[in-house]
Structure formats: C-alpha cells, structure tokens
Amino acid sequence: MGTCTDLANATADVAPLSRTDECVDCVALDRRDWVHLRLCLSCGHVGCCDSSPLRHATEHFTQTGHPVMRSLEPGEEWRWCFTHQLLG
Numbered sequence: 001m002g003t004c005t006d007l008a009n010a011t012a013d014v015a016p017l018s019r020t021d022e023c024v025d026c027v028a029l030d031r032r033d034w035v036h037l038r039l040c041l042s043c044g045h046v047g048c049c050d051s052s053p054l055r056h057a058t059e060h061f062t063q064t065g066h067p068v069m070r071s072l073e074p075g076e077e078w079r080w081c082f083t084h085q086l087l088g
Contacts (some may be wrong), residue, residue, distance in 0.1 A: 006081045007088035010041040010068040020072050023048040025056040036073050038080075042066035058082070 016039055018024040023034045024046055034048035038057035043066060047056030057069050061082040068088075070079040079088045 004081050004084040004086050004088075006067040006083055007079055007086060010070075010079060010081075010088075012041070012070070014039065014041050014044045016046050016072075017044040018046050020046060022046070023052070023054075023056050025059070026052075026054060029054070036071065038069040039072050040064075040066050041068045041070055041079065046072065 020037065020039070023037060026032060026034050026048055031054065034052040036049040036051060038047055038049055040047070040060055043064070045060050047060045048054060050058055060066065067083040068079055068081050070077070081088065
C-alpha cells in the first residue's frame with residue numbers, strides 16, 4: 001500500500017447523496033446488476049465498482065475528477081485513489 005495527498009486529505013465522513021444499498025446511476029437506467037458499491041469521498045456519489053457491468057464509480061471519476069472513493073461493502077474500510085492508482 002502506498003500513500004498520496006489525495007488519500008491523506010480524503011474525508012472519511014462524507015454523507016452519501018443517495019441510498020447506500022444501490023448504484024444511483026444503474027437505478028436511473030433501470031439496471032440492478034451491480035456487484036459492489038463505492039462512495040465518492042469528494043461529493044458522496046454512490047456508484048458501482050469496476051467488477052460491475054457499467055463501472056459507474058470509475059465513470060464518476062472520469063467525469064468529475066474526484067480522486068478518492070471508498071468501499072461501501074460491510075466490513076470494508078479501504079479507499080482507492082483513481083489519480084495515483086493507490087489503495088489506502
């Protein structure tokens with residue numbers, strides 16, 4: 001595991017903008033085939049992981065540049081920096 005300023009500065013207590021048990025972008029497309037969910041630590045967007053068909057967490061990063069997301073899976077507390085490709 002490495003570290004970067006994005007991971008170091010990411011706030012762990014960002015409130016989700018939507019329900020934490022569904023990908024808001026998949027629901028908007030009437031899809032429910034996500035695998036795992038991720039929370040953007042810049043704005044609270046909830047999106048699906050890269051193992052999901054539509055990869056909305058990565059799409060959110062691509063569109064916004066928000067660098068760090070964290071897992072919303074029970075028992076997981078890891079964070080990922082898209083910019084530096086580092087796990088924290």
